[in-house]
Amino acid sequence: MFEPLQIMPTGTLTLGAETFMLVSWWKPLLLIAPFMGWAWVISRSLDKHAQRFFLGREKWAMIHMIFALVAASMFLIPMSGFGGLLAAFFGIVVVLALDILIFAGVTNKDARVPEGSKLALNFEDASAKRDAKKLAKSLGSSELTIVGASKMTIPAPDKESPDLPVRVAAEHLIIKGFEMHASQVDFMPAGESAYAASFLVDGVRQAGDSLPRADAIQIINFWKKCAGLDINDRRRKLSGSVSITGGGMTGVDVKLTSSGSKSGMNMSIIFNPSQAVRRKPEDLGLLDKQLEVMKGWAKDTRGVILLGSASDNGRTTLGYSVLRLHDAYTSNIQTIEFETEDALEGIKQIEFDVSADGPDFATTVRSTLRRDPDIVAVMELPDTDTAVNIANADLDRTRVYLSLKTDSALGAIQIYAKAVGDPKLAAKGLRGVVATKLVRVLCSNCKVPYTPTPEMLKKLGLPSDKVSQLYKKGGQVLVRNKPEVCSICNGIGYSGQTGCFGVFEIQDEERALIAEENWSALRSTMRKRGLPSVQQAALRKAVDGMTSIEDVTRITASKPRKSKSKPKTTASEPRDETLS
Numbered sequence: 001m002f003e004p005l006q007i008m009p010t011g012t013l014t015l016g017a018e019t020f021m022l023v024s025w026w027k028p029l030l031l032i033a034p035f036m037g038w039a040w041v042i043s044r045s046l047d048k049h050a051q052r053f054f055l056g057r058e059k060w061a062m063i064h065m066i067f068a069l070v071a072a073s074m075f076l077i078p079m080s081g082f083g084g085l086l087a088a089f090f091g092i093v094v095v096l097a098l099d100i101l102i103f104a105g106v107t108n109k110d111a112r113v114p115e116g117s118k119l120a121l122n123f124e125d126a127s128a129k130r131d132a133k134k135l136a137k138s139l140g141s142s143e144l145t146i147v148g149a150s151k152m153t154i155p156a157p158d159k160e161s162p163d164l165p166v167r168v169a170a171e172h173l174i175i176k177g178f179e180m181h182a183s184q185v186d187f188m189p190a191g192e193s194a195y196a197a198s199f200l201v202d203g204v205r206q207a208g209d210s211l212p213r214a215d216a217i218q219i220i221n222f223w224k225k226c227a228g229l230d231i232n233d234r235r236r237k238l239s240g241s242v243s244i245t246g247g248g249m250t251g252v253d254v255k256l257t258s259s260g261s262k263s264g265m266n267m268s269i270i271f272n273p274s275q276a277v278r279r280k281p282e283d284l285g286l287l288d289k290q291l292e293v294m295k296g297w298a299k300d301t302r303g304v305i306l307l308g309s310a311s312d313n314g315r316t317t318l319g320y321s322v323l324r325l326h327d328a329y330t331s332n333i334q335t336i337e338f339e340t341e342d343a344l345e346g347i348k349q350i351e352f353d354v355s356a357d358g359p360d361f362a363t364t365v366r367s368t369l370r371r372d373p374d375i376v377a378v379m380e381l382p383d384t385d386t387a388v389n390i391a392n393a394d395l396d397r398t399r400v401y402l403s404l405k406t407d408s409a410l411g412a413i414q415i416y417a418k419a420v421g422d423p424k425l426a427a428k429g430l431r432g433v434v435a436t437k438l439v440r441v442l443c444s445n446c447k448v449p450y451t452p453t454p455e456m457l458k459k460l461g462l463p464s465d466k467v468s469q470l471y472k473k474g475g476q477v478l479v480r481n482k483p484e485v486c487s488i489c490n491g492i493g494y495s496g497q498t499g500c501f502g503v504f505e506i507q508d509e510e511r512a513l514i515a516e517e518n519w520s521a522l523r524s525t526m527r528k529r530g531l532p533s534v535q536q537a538a539l540r541k542a543v544d545g546m547t548s549i550e551d552v553t554r555i556t557a558s559k560p561r562k563s564k565s566k567p568k569t570t571a572s573e574p575r576d577e578t579l580s
Contacts (some may be wrong), residue, residue, distance in 0.1 A: 013123045030058060030089060031075070035068070044304040045102050051120065052113045052487050054445055054477060060103065067099035095579040112488050117216045140398075144171045144246040149228030169211070173197060174254065175247040177269065180206065180490060184270045187216065189263040200498050202440045203312055213264070220258060220267045227256045235260035236355070239339070256486035275340040277317040281325055284318065284436075285499035287537055293503050294434070298325035301374045303431030304390060308404045313438045314499055316341050319377055321401045322434075323347060326375055336365055337379035345492075362386040369393040369400070377401040387419035387426075395429035409435040410523055411500045417514060427506075427514035435502040437555045439538050439547045446474030446486040447493070447545070460549065461546030471545045498546065500538040500555070504531055 042064055050057045074091040104119040142156040142164065157163040177185040182199035185208075185566050190196035195216030197208030212218070221231045227240025237259040244252045255270040270276070281291065297305060307322065309315035319335075320342060326333055328346025335349045343349070350368065352361050359367070362385035365378055369389065381387060381404055390400050404412045412433050418427035457464045473493025476483045485491040504526050506514075513522040527533075532540070538552040 015116060027085060030085070031092065031261055034092045034096055035071070038068070038099070038560070041100060046100065051106065053107070053110070054487070055107055055110060055112065063103075064099060067095055070083075071095040073399045083412075088181040098329040102134050111506070133507055141352075142167055142171065143175065144244050146226055147243040148226045148243075149240050149242065150459055154226050165220050166215075166218045168379060169215065170222045171247070173208075173219065174244060174269065176208070178247060178249055178252070178271065180496070182206070182271070183276060184268060186268050187220065188266040189213070189261075189351055200312065201492065202438070202494050203438050206492075217265065220265055223256050223267065223269070229258065234265050244281075277320050277341045279317050279321050282323045284314075284321055284501070285537075286501050286503070287532060287540065289531065290503040290537075293432075293505060293531070294322065295325060297399075297432055298322075300431070301331070303395050304400045304402055304429045305431055306402055306404060306409075306412040306416055306433040308406040308433065308435045310407040310437065311405060313407070315403055315405070315498075316379065317497070318434065318436055319379055319401060320344060322375055322401055322471070323375065331374040334368055334373050334376075335377040335379060336361075336368060337377075346512070360385075362389055365389050366393075366498075369398060375399045375401070377403070379403045380404075381415070381419060384419045384421060387416060388421065391420045391422070391425045391429060393429075398535070400429075407435065407437060408543075409526070410519060411435075413506075413514060414519065417517065424515040425519050427511040430506040430511060430514065432505050435506075435534055435537070436499050437534050438497040439500050439541060439555055440551045441496040441498055442473060442545070442547055443475075443486060443489035443493055445488040445495075446477050447471045447548075448474045449545075450548075451571075454551050456549075460540065462543065469545075470542060470549060471491070472548045472550065496549070498541065500534045500541065501536040502532070502537070504529065 012149055020493070046064075047061070049055070050060045070398050071092045074088040074095070096540050107113055107461060108118040148153040173185060173187065177199050180199050180201055182201045184200040186198050186200070187195060188198075190210055193213050194210045195213055196210045199206045199208055223242075224231045224238070226241070226242045229238045229240045237257065239255065239257045241253060241255050244254055253573075254275065255268075255273045257268045259266050270513065279511050281294065286294065307315065307318050309318060323333060323335070323344060328344070333347045335344070336352060337349065338352055338354065340349050340351050350364065354363055361380070361382050365376075365386050366389040368376060372394075376398060378386065378390065378400060381402060387402075390402060393400065402416065404415055406415055412428070412435060416430075417423045417426040449471050452462075452470050453468065454464050457467055475486055475489065475491040475493040477486050478484075486493075489495045504510075509525055510522060513519075514526060535552070535556045538547070538556060541547045542549050542552050
């Protein structure tokens with residue numbers, strides 16, 4: 001007789017004195033392997049990503065578990081043999097991979113995830129990062145891979161080399177600026193024996209650390225060497241660029257500019273300068289009505305349009321974006337600028353070299369206008385001769401965009417009229433003026449809603465029956481009921497900038513007032529046109545929850561006069577007017 005059939009706890013089958021394995025040992029391992037890889041990616045990357053940027057960690061954990069259960073159901077595929085095993089394996093792989101891809105696709109579109117932190121499946125980049133980490137570990141504290149002006153990687157010094165501390169300090173300056181989301185880092189003397197760094201974050205200066213002067217000079221010389229600049233030239237303005245990877249950066253272009261002053265050398269470090277000025281007109285922040293007016297100007301190629309903006313308020317970006325309203329392939333478009341910030345497709349860009357022998361800036365402008373172009377953008381107004389040449393050009397056949405350093409529309413008109421020297425001549429060719437200021441955008445992750453008081457709304461000129469809620473900066477978020485610094489804005493409360501514009505057409509009535517230099521009447525007439533000013537545009541963005549009243553006040557408040565003896569208003573230095 002046969003012995004009874006027994007199923008042992010080990011998963012073996014025992015028949016009498018003999019034991020048989022029901023499943024090959026490698027088959028369960030094959031099916032479990034995708035789960036192990038998926039779990040490693042979730043725990044090491046995706047879960048931390050969701051926690052860091054407050055993307056709903058618990059929600060995504062539940063989604064991951066649902067995908068895991070769907071993948072586990074592949075064990076129930078009603079197929080036998082090796083074909084059934086392969087079907088189950090590939091089914092598991094597809095489901096788990098879909099989970100990862102959906103997470104990356106959804107979170108990359110979330111505004112809380114900065115551009116440099118978006119997830120990407122790039123094996124070459126991952127390999128390069130691993131190699132960079134290994135190299136940094138072997139060298140000590142050096143973290144960045146720097147590709148210099150010669151397109152060659154700048155090797156890191158050995159551990160025992162006296163140059164290593166200089167490199168580490170130079171890298172620290174870059175890494176800190178990038179982590180703060182700064183657009184620019186400035187390194188300049190702070191007294192006789194020290195240097196100080198400052199970081200331009202969304203248009204506002206943030207103070208950095210100070211260093212002894214001798215150490216600071218070594219850091220400046222290090223970056224000058226990387227950019228291929230002459231370290232012995234401590235006076236002239238020199239510019240170069242490098243590319244940096246590491247410290248959270250991947251192929252970041254960095255522009256380095258050094259110059260001399262009475263107190264010592266200065267250095268400015270700008271991150272991705274070309275990307276900073278590369279905006280479509282629709283993305284500038286213009287209101288719909290303002291964009292319509294500017295598109296209407298682009299259909300014409302006559303007259304002068306003034307573009308006014310203060311320093312670090314998007315003047316170059318505005319100039320480049322306005323040119324993009326024109327068709328560069330059907331029109332002859334040229335620019336004249338001291339320094340080209342970005343390559344404009346189809347547009348001839350003339351870069352004026354101040355140090356070179358030859359015609360001056362005004363002569364370059366005049367000769368360009370005499371070649372009968374359709375559109376010319378003059379990105380600076382360094383002297384009165386330039387303004388005179390523009391005013392005397394054939395403005396019935398050529399459109400000229402003139403970029404000016406001023407923070408109001410009325411101030412731009414005053415500067416241009418004074419520079420021309422003849423208000424009637426200046427007024428004759430004017431067709432419009434644009435003023436812009438940049439306001440900071442509230443961090444969407446930590447901004448705080450509040451109910452404004454009727455007194456506050458009245459002071460701002462906002463209707464109390466239509467505005468029930470405004471927002472202010474936060475800087476902190478609750479994590480497990482404990483306040484923590486917001487990782488998106490680093491506690492600042494703002495993340496990014498947008499433009500607030502005043503766009504005004506210059507018609508016959510305004511031209512007559514400009515010819516008479518009747519500025520108060522001109523201000524009133526421009527207001528009557530009904531187009532919003534910079535201040536009104538900024539208030540609209542505050543009502544929409546994009547920015548705060550605090551930041552609107554920062555960019556629109558009148559600047560105090562430096563002394564009682566200062567004249568009221570001059571064409572070269574106009575006051576900050578209500579009509580901006």
